[in-house]
Amino acid sequence: MTRLEDIDALMREELIELECPEFDNDPWVRAPALPECRVAVVSTAGLQRRGDRPFEWGATDYRVILGETATEDLVMSHVSTNFDRAGYQQDMNVCFPIDRLNELAEEGVIESVAKYHYAFQGSTAPEEMEAPTRQMAGLLKADGVNAVLLVPI
Amino acid sequence: MGGLAHYLEEEGLATTQISLIRLHSEKTRPPRALWVPFELGRPFGPPNDVPFQRRVLMATLELLQAK
Known part of the structure; x- marks a missing residue:
């Protein structure tokens, strides 16, 4: 168990x-x-597509995750050992709720789910992620996103 | 996470978020955050518990409707 x-x-x-x-x-x-x-x-779970660059210690950049990425093609390369990974290994929705979002979109609860999602590796000072986050905002808008769900790990 | 919310909101995007460490959110003051007492690594709760994950997700998304 990894409760605080x-x-x-x-x-x-x-x-x-x-x-x-x-x-x-x-x-x-x-x-x-x-x-x-x-x-x-x-x-901020250090998620990436299999084959993409793994996160390294102190990374401040992000990875792009296609919404339709299959479970087996999603990898967590976060360097921290201070959180539970067993839940994610059973069900990525514990930290990347893409199936739940797709269900809400199918039911009309939300309009739609973005084509692209993004992952940083936490364990980094937020100020160092400011520039890439502001750059990412442009990509989110280009995808038509008007609501961002931020998920820590 | 709260810092990212500030940056995205300043860029014109509405955000909502889960908070696993309440003190961090109290310090960074994101516009909307749902604090959950779950294990680190499981911000939406137990694996394979669809109804539970949905409740957490809906509670987080409904914060977007706050005025």
Whole structure:
């Protein structure tokens, strides 16, 4: 089990006390109604397509994941050992809920699911991911995305 | 994760997110976040539990409707 309270005290404190950026603004974009939302996933689980470049320590770039990537072609190359991987190995939806999103789109709960999704490797200062994230925003818009689901690991 | 939300919102994209470490979200103040008490590595909960994953996903997406 890898609940925060179950990992060793030193690592737990390090995770909890991890330096986080502080912002002096509160950006807020009003989302469309859910049936009009085209949703993309942005993960920090170090996910990649099999055959793509694995993440390395300190990586600040991201990988593009085609929404129709088959389970067996999705790989997690996150360098951290401080989280559970057994759940993901059984069902990628524990951290990349593509099947659940597709079901919601089929039912009309959301408008659609993006063609492309994105994955960073967490364990990196968010400020170092700012430039690639802003660049990624253009790709999301080009895909027609108007709602982003951010998923940590 | 909260930092990415800031950057994307500043670029004009609405975001919602799951939070696994509540303190991090309290520090970064993303516009919308659902804190879940699940294991690290399982932000949508148990594997192969479709109804449960759906509840978590819907709770997260419904935050987009907050005014």
